Amino acid sequence: MPLADSVRPKTLDEVVGQKHILGEGKPLRRIIESGTIPNMIFYGSSGIGKTTVANIIANSTDMNLYKLNGTNCSTADIKDIISSGGSFGFGRGTLLYLDEIQYLNKRQQQSLLEYIENGDITLIASTTENPYFYIYNAILSRSTVFEFKPVEKEDIVPALKRALTIAEGNLKLSYTVEEGVYEYIALGCGGDVRKAINTIELCMLSSSGGVIDMELAKQLTQKSSMKYDRDGDQHYDILSAFQKSIRGSDENAALHYLARLIVAGDLPSICRRLLVIAAEDIGLAFPNAIAITKACVDSALQLGFPEARIPLAEAVILLATAPKSNSAEAAIDMAIADVEAGNTGDFPRHLQNKHYDGEGAAVKGQHYLYPHDYPNHYVKQQYLPDNIKDRVYYKYGENKLEQGAAEYWKKIKG
Secondary structure, eight states, rough: OHHHHTTSSGGGGGSSSHHHHSSOOOHHHHEEEETTTOEEEEOOTTSSSSHHHHHHHHHSOOEEEEEEEETTTTTHHHHHHHHHHOOOOOOOOOOEEEGGGGGHHHHHHHHHHHHTTSSSSEEEEEEEEEEHHSSSHHHHHTTTEEOOOOOHHHHHHHHHHHHHHHHHHHHOOOOOOOTHHHHHHHHHHTTTTHHHHHHHHHHHHHHTTEEHHHHHHHHHSSOSSSOTTTTTTTHHHHHHHHHHHHHTTTTHHHHHHHHHHHHHHHHHHHHHHHHHHHHIIIISSSSSHHHHHHHHHHHHHHHHTTTTTHHHHHHHHHHSOOOOOHHHHHHHHHHHHHHHHTOOOOOOOOGGGGGGGOOTSSOOOOOOGGGGGGGGGGGOOOOOOGGGGGGGHHHHHHHHHHHHHHHHHHHHOO
């Protein structure tokens, strides 16, 4: 049995982390101690205690526990559990622990509803993805969602020491751990307790003379301090933090999230997001930003990693420290909203591409005024359709460049 399974906590007090829900007086702990278990959904990344807590709940009740995994179970499996659970003459019902519920399709999730509603099963489901995006709403409305968070380094270190002590007792061996090794492994596992324990087990198996030194720990610790799935929540969370840091003009935070994306090797997402930021968040406050960013992006794509990090960092610092304006985005969004709402109308006659009028035309002739024939290349005339002729979409930003344009046109247009 893997060490991580053999040292799995048996009581709530042995669980590391999750104090926000399992600490004294916290919601999930109170529910478990009450002995009346509702339908629940555990949400969080892998290796942080979801399955462990589900096992503790099952062992604290006299319910019949069944486990399924959403990656390979079927509706027939669920029905088999219901039929077998009903054949027992003891216990207080059936507790189904369904891991990775997000892999069940909508129809499979709907099949659970009948059994949840009539009390045939109590469901504890776990998911590594946001349940509000991946779990059927009717199941969500009948369940309580608890978010499990990555475990802090300070909480993982005691778990590693406990695991090593138990392993030493089981193997009748003794190990010497160099100072700083526990902390290094705890930091490198990215909040995943199981991965940290697996690493210390590998160090035990690979050690020379029972000595676990820093060099060995560095060789065996996986680079997982940043969990990253290009199709999962972490992907969008990092990109969101990246853009919001640049928008908030915090170049140091922006560089941190850029580094995480670089370590993940996600060059396409970085490049796309930088171009979006240049247009959306810097915009007309510094129009050249998008041209410079495009040059940096092109250079990064041609260079590839590791050299790509340099032009990418240049673009990030430029954008984070540049003046900000979202006036262009706000203006086009307002215009699109009008079009989608049907606020369009016919083109003003003098803008149409025709040079004759039908017999029923109220005003004949195009009467278009050519702006270049007038002072300052401007002449006042109507361009919007009649029903929205006074609509204002664009509002000048407060930055120096846009205010300069505003002053110019105020003078020209009077």
